[in-house]
Amino acid sequence: MTRRMWIAAVGAALIPLVARAEVDKKTERTWKAKCASCHGVDGKGKTDQGQKMQIGDLTDAAWQKVHSDADIKKSISEGVNREKNGVKQEMAAFKESLSPEQVDQLVAYIRSLK
Secondary structure, three states, X not given: OOHHHHHHHHHHHHHHHHHHHHOOHHHHHHHHHHOHHHHOOOOOOOOHHHHHHOOOOOOOHHHHHHOOHHHHHHHHHHOXXXXXXXXXXXXXXXXXXXXXXXXXXHHHHHHHOO
16 A cells, blocks of 8 residues: 555544534534434434434434435425335424524534544
């Protein structure tokens, strides 16, 4: 392995760590207060409520690829009310309780979970 390849590999491995470090503490507190009861602190959705509603694992690369930032932003702002595989999935709309900046920060936080 050349030095350039090694540096690229190490850099690629550190990107998720850097992304997580850039998320501020206020956004983490917002996540824990508004999102973690269903999505889990880690975003895997393994909470009682998350499993009951069969919500996706936000850390999964396939989930991250399929959902655009605009999709995530819309779900946070407008909420979710749908049925998937016979299971009702509901999430409150946060457009009245979170600023647009806070929503953008949550989208960045979700992206950092991958």
